[in-house]
Amino acid sequence: MAQDITSLSGEDFFEGKSACCSDTDALSQGDKEYDDILELNQFDGLPYSSRFYKLLKERKELPVWTAKSEFMDTLAKGQFVIVSGSAKTGRSSQIPEWCAEFCLSVQFQHGTVVCTQIHAQQAVDLALRVADEMDVNIGHEVGYSIPLETCCAHDTVLRYCTDNMLLREMMSDPLLERYSVVVVDQAHQRTVATDLLQGLLKDITLQRPELRVVLLTAVDPSPKQLAHFTGSTVPLIHLESLGAGEVVHSSTGDSYFCASLRLVLEIHRSEERGDVVVFLVTTQEIDLALDILCNEGHSLPPDLGELLPIAVHPSQPGTLPVLGEMETCRTRRVFLTSSPNEDFFWAVSSISFVVDAGLEKRYVYNPRIRTNSVMIQPISAGQAKSRKQLACPTGKCFCLYPEDRQLPEEIRLHIAESDITSTVLFLKRMEIAGLGHCDFIDRPDPEGLMQALEELDYLAALDNDGNLSEMGIIMSEFPLEPQMAKTLLASCEFDCVSEVVIIAAMLTAPTCFMLPSVDLKPEAAPCQMKFQHPEGDHFTLINIFKAFKQCQQDPYCNVEKWCQDFCLNHTALLMADTLHTEFTDILKRIELPVSVPAFGSRTNTINIKRALLAGFFMQVARDVDGSGNYFILTHKHVAQIHPLSGYGAKSPKLQLPEWVLFNEHSFSEDNCLRTVTHITPEEFIQMAPQYFFYNLPPSESKDILQNILDGAAQHCQEKKPPTSGEEPQEDQTYDRCVIQ
Structure with a gap:
């Protein structure tokens, strides 16, 4: 047929x-x-x-x-x-x-x-x-x-x-x-996932000729993308657009943000009806523009109609408004967004004006220091064209950059700029499933690929032949970064699954802490201080989640108001709750034990830290001068604890610890360690693989750890020698984690 x-x-x-x-x-x-x-x-x-x-x-x-x-x-x-x-x-x-x-x-x-x-x-x-x-x-x-x-x-x-x-x-x-x-x-x-899909589909179509x-x-598409699947040119159908409106270029120097907002207000005062899309660069700019336009809108003459600014954050689930058409023509919507979100406005035919800063924010992963650098770069020529086409034929597109600016011809490849550790883990899993080859359109960065393999090796996800180990197979079952997946599996051994599942859910969901406007910041810290745990931020997250669940179960508690009172994000906590259920279901499906909650006991606290170190031993830092300057062991950078951390707030209850484990290092934005927990050097030595420790670059912090390790070895040697026929016993204090 x-x-x-x-x-x-x-x-x-x-x-x-x-x-x-x-x-x-x-x-x-x-x-x-x-x-x-x-x-x-x-x-x-x-x-x-x-x-x-x-x-x-x-x-x-x-x-x-x-x-x-x-x-x-x-x-x-x-x-x-x-x-x-x-x-x-x-x-x-x-x-x-x-x-x-x-x-x-x-x-x-x-x-x-x-x-x-x-x-x-x-x-x-x-x-x-x-x-x-x-x-x-x-x-x-x-x-x-x-x-x-x-x-x-x-x-x-x-x-x-x-x-x-x-x-x-x-x-x-x-x-x-x-x-x-x-x-x-x-x-x-050209995201990592879309490139990965295209690479795997090439192999699948060879095995399934009937697949389209x-x-x-x-x-x-570029010639390379056109020739990817068959080695010959793939049929290309080009759709003619409805036509772009008038394009106006202007040079604003570095003040594109203020120029964008002035343009919006001028459009609302002098132009015909029609919605506006404003392409800014960062999330912070979008939120600030929303506040400014809301305030300015109140002072505009009523005869101009309502100015309705709307923030569009596609990467933040639960924050997107309905982008359909407005029933009233007296309201002008202003969509505030960032790159590359042109496709989000496919259903909005009322867009008459586009304001384009011509820049985008990109995260470029540096495998040497295992963190992202933030770069503000010009958008590609293709993106600029797509934005111009959003305006109706009778509208206008205001480009806040000179007409003669040379924009890059192609969109930059995410596969060459991202941490691909999760991608490599997935590809290793696909080898087991029968797909032994992924023919990428553009190959990943070789240094990034080697770093990903090294990290998976440290996490015991690979066997001696470089294939996926049993541990790696189980890790790949979880929709988590490999380090967090390893932490979750380690919690099964240390009998703290109930608590670590909460940590995994809270860190996978968007941050639960509201970022209040400037005038409310002093009020936020005391509200959230109620949940602070002396051991660190990972434990604080458990406190918040448990309090949220308790409020949910209280028929007299208004959960949304409770979140508002404590400056917490209700949507993020709901997502964390759903993730918590999903991770628990996966553990049960693969028949891993889920421990009875024991949060608060000393043994449970130690075990949670052990589980965290089993996955995040590569993210440990030491305060080198007692004033909050933390030396990161893996790459010798010095950073500070983020102000939103319990330690960063310099709470009188929490003194700055000497050694910390951190979840993230935001290198280029603020050079801060986010979500930190106090550990001891002895705990680090116990949990970190020996070959990882020996590969650390020389430093005073490494010397301290080596002295502790040497002292432990000497202590073992000074013990009474075993009697004939007995096997020598290692000091249990420094036993290696079985899961390694």
Whole structure:
């Protein structure tokens, strides 16, 4: 039946009647007006609703619609196709729908359709819109899967999901045998996950000739990306956009932030109706702009209408507003966002103005110091073009940079700038699953790859042959960074699973601490000090989570108000609660023991630190002068404890410890250690692998540790020698962790 598609135009294929309605032509003239009522939905067999026809009319006006026949022909004839078009061409909604029609035409004999997105919120929004357009129920014929939430059924024919969710699915279904078409949206962003997917799909298509792969991009792909799959040029369908509005360039020097806000206010005073999108650089700028525009909006004349600023943070779950159309024309929305989020505005046709700073913030991982550096860089030429196309043909795009500025031609590759330790762990797992090769479009940085292998070796995730060990296999089951996964497994040995699962959930979710406005900062510290634990921030997180759960169980406690009173993020705590359940379920599924809670006892405190050190022994620092200057053992950098830490707040209850374990070193932003806990050098020596300790660079801190280690060895030698036939006993104080 696949050949039948090629003989139909896109419109005929979509609107073809079912067999039971083929005799409608025989109806009398008076019955012609009921033809639409008799037309049945291909996917659920029910008559189409009136809303279906209303949306169909809107869909036919999208630029992508003119390419339907060409796309269906290409999909039927070959394995690969790339569709290039900006956010408002309709590519992310229409192409997956047509893929579902293609699968329906061959009776789903090779599977269904999955479409990946970078951000979870966009996967949900698109699934809801497409279900509406296809006139089916969300969660049935059309569904979505995002972290911590699945809305699908056994009869789902089109599923939107995040790219990371599809990668995790491949651990149990390496050849993606349940799918006939895999659509990789936003492939132009070149994230680690999208590059990884494209590399693995090349291998899968060799083993599954019937599988179709569709790449959706906002800009034309590079020649290397075009030639990636087959060694020859992949068919490329280019969608014409509706046309960009007027483009105005201006040079603002370094004051793009103030210039952006002045432009917004000027637009609101003097321009016609229409929403505004402002592309800033950092999250802090977005939040500050939100506060300023809210305050300025109150002083504007009422006859101008309401100015409604909205912060759009796709990387922060639970913070995205609904981006649909406003019912009132008296309100002008100002969407404040950062790069690269052009695709988030696919559903907002009311955008008339775009303000573009022309810069982006990138995290570039340095494997030598095992931390990210923050760089502010110009956006690519493709990104600049995508932003200009957001404005309607009668609108304007204000580019706050000179017209002659030379922008990079291509988007920078995340695979060459990111910590790929988790990626390498996943690829090692895929080797076991049968996919032994990932042909990347661009290879990862060799130094970063070696550092990732070294780290996995330190964590005992690899065996002597460099293959995944039993420990590594279990670590890969958790949607966690390898260090945290190792910590969680170590907690099973040290009988503190209940507490460490809380730590893992709290650190994986967004920070639970609200970042109040400047005038409220003095009030936040005393509120949160109630939860501070003398042993450090990891223990403080346990206190907060337990207090949150206790408030949830109290019928008289208003949880949201409780969070507000203590300057805590209610959404983040809800996510941590969900993650806590997920991690606990995984432990039970793989039959690992979950200990009885014992938080507060001295033994439990020591065991939690041991478990933390089992995973984070590479992140230890020592106060070298007693004033809070912490020397990081692995790369000799000196940093301070973050002010939001219990120690950083310089609370009278907590003295600065000499040795600390930290969760993160924010090197370029503030050079601070975040989420720190007090440890002893003896605990570090006990838990760190010997070969890691010996590979540490020379320093005074290493000499102190070596003296402790030598003293322990001498103490063992001075013990009474064993009698004949007895095995010598090691000093139990310095036994190595069994899990190593």
